[in-house]
Amino acid sequence: MTDRTFPLNTGAKIPALGLGTWQSAPGEVAAAVEYAVTSGYRLIDGAYCYGNEEEVGQGLKAAFAKGIKREDVFVVSKVWATYNTRVELGLEKSLKSLGLDYVDLFLVHWPLLMNPNGDDDRFPKLPNGERDIIRDYDHRETWTQMEAVFATGKTKAIGVSNYSEKFLNELLPVAKIVPAVNQIENHPALPQQEIVDLCREKGIHIMAYSPFGSTGGPLFTAEPIVAIAAKHSVSPATILLSYHLARGTTVLAKSVTASRIEENKKVVDLDAEDLDKLNAYSTKLEKEGKLQRFVYPPFGVNFGFPDKQ
Template identity: 40%
Template sequence: MAPTVKLSNGLEFPVIGLGTYTASPGEMEQVVKDAIDAGYRHFDTALFYKNEKEVGAAVRAKIAEGVIKREDVFVTTKLWNTHHRPAVVVDTCKKSLRNLGLDYVDLYLIHWPFGFKEDEDGLPKDENGQLILSDVDYVDTWKAMEECVELGLTKSIGLSNFNSEQIQRVLDVAAIRPVVNQVECHPYLNQNNLIEFCRNQGIWITAYSPFAGPTSIAPLHKGDTPEPLQDPKIKELADKYGKTPAQIILRYLVQHGVVPIPKSSNKKRLQDNFDIFDFELRTEDVSAMDSLNRNKRICDFVQ
C-alpha cells in the first residue's frame, strides 16, 4: 500500500491517488478495479466528471469481493460551480453520494473559487458563448460545506484551484478548516509559494495534471503545452535511477510535499505510477527538478 500523511483532522491521506478526469465513458469502472488491485486506495472524482457512478461501482465491487473495506479507501469528490448557492450544497453532496453508492465521502471539495448560473448542463453560456457567472460568494458556500460534515455526508472538506488570498478568506470564516487544496502542480508549475502557504495553515496540496501533458485536462487545454515527460533533464534522471520519466516526476512531487493524482487507463502505467516508493531522489536532483519551474500553467478556464 502507499504510505499516508495525516490531514489536520486526523484522517490518513494516501500520498498517491488516481485521477479520473477526461476518462472515456464506460472505462472508469474497470480502471478503478485495476487500480485497487495494483494497490491504490485514493480515488479522485467530481460531479462534473460524470463518472462518479463508475468509480463508486468499482469501489463497491471490490468491497463485495473482500479485497478492501470501505475504511481502506479514500474517496474525494467535488461541488461543481453551478451548485455554489448555499441552499443547494447539501442536496448536491447527497446527489454525489447516490451516484457513488456510498454513505459518505472522505473529502468534499469546492471545485473552483467561482460560481456559475445554475443550470443542468454545468457550463451555462450567454448568446455570445460566454460563461455566465453567479454572484454567490464561495465564503457563503463554505458554510454549507461545513454542514455536509456535520450531517456525516463527508469526513473532510477542502478547496480546489484556490490561491492563497482566496484560501485566507475561507480560513477567516471557517468553523471547520479546509484540509486540502487541489491544484495543478508539476515540474513546470511547482507551486512552491502556494505549498508553503498551505503548509503553514495545515493544508495539504493535491497535485492534478502532474505530467502536464496534452491529454491531462483536455477540455481546458490551452494548446501551448509543456511536456515534462519529454524534458531532457527528467529523462537524464530517469536513466540515472533506472526509472521512467513519469516515476521521476511523481517521486519529485511526493518529496516536494504534495499528493499527486495521476490518471491512466493503461494497466502497466497504473502500476508504474504507483511504484515510486522504492527510491528517493538525492538532494541535488530535487534541486535540479526545482530549477525546471517556469510557472507554466496548462489548466485555465477558457471560454
C-alpha cells in the same frame, strides 16, 4: 507508493498516491477503478462535474465485492460550480451516483458560481455562448455550507480545489474549519510554491493533479527530468510522481490502462541533489515567464494565480 500516507489536519491519513478519473472515457472508468483498488490503490479522486461518478461507483462496488473494505479506500468528490449555493444537494447527488453513504473528502471544485438555474446542469451558457456565471458571488458563502455538510458526517473532511494564495487568504479568516486539502495543478513547470508554502503553514495538505503536465507538454523531455530519470534508471513519469512524494504532497495519476496504473505505483526517493535540479528548473521557467498551467477553463474569472494575471 500505494501504502504511503500523509496526515491530515482532521487526524485522518490520506494516501500519497491516488487514481484520477477526470476525462476518463465512458465505459472505461469502472474497470480502471476496480483494477486500481484491487491492485493496491487506496485513493480514488472524482467529481460531479466529470460526469462519470456512477461508473466510479460501479468500480468501487466491484472492488468491495472482492474483499476490499470500504473504510480502507479514500474516496474524494467535489461540489461543482453550479451547486456552490446548494452544497448539500451536490453532495447527495455524488453519493447517490457513487453508491456510498459518505465520502472521505469533499472539495469546492472552483471558487466561482455558475448559474444554478441556467440552461445546463454543469455548464450553463448565455445566449452569446459565454459561460453563465454569477459575478457577485462570494466564494466564502460556499465554505459555510461545506462546514454544514461536514457536520452531517456524510463527508469525513472538507477542502478546496484550485484555490490561489489570494483566495485562501480571503477564506481562512472566516473559516471555522480550516480546509484539510487544497487540490491544485502541480508539477515542476508549475510549482506554485507560494500556495504550497501557505498551505504548509496553515496545515492544509496539497493534492497535486496533472503531475505530467499535458500530452505533448515539455516535462517528459525536460533535460533535468530526463537526467534524473537516467540516474535512477526509471522513466521521467516516475520522477514526476516521486517529485510530489519528496514535497510531502499527495499526487493523482490518471489512467484507464492496467499497465500504466501499475507503472504509476513506482516511485524513487529523490535526494537533495535531485530536488535542487528540479527546483532550479522551476525557478528558471519562472524567471523566463515560461511557467505552464495546462488546466484553466474559460470561466473569465481572475482566480488570483500570478501566472494568469
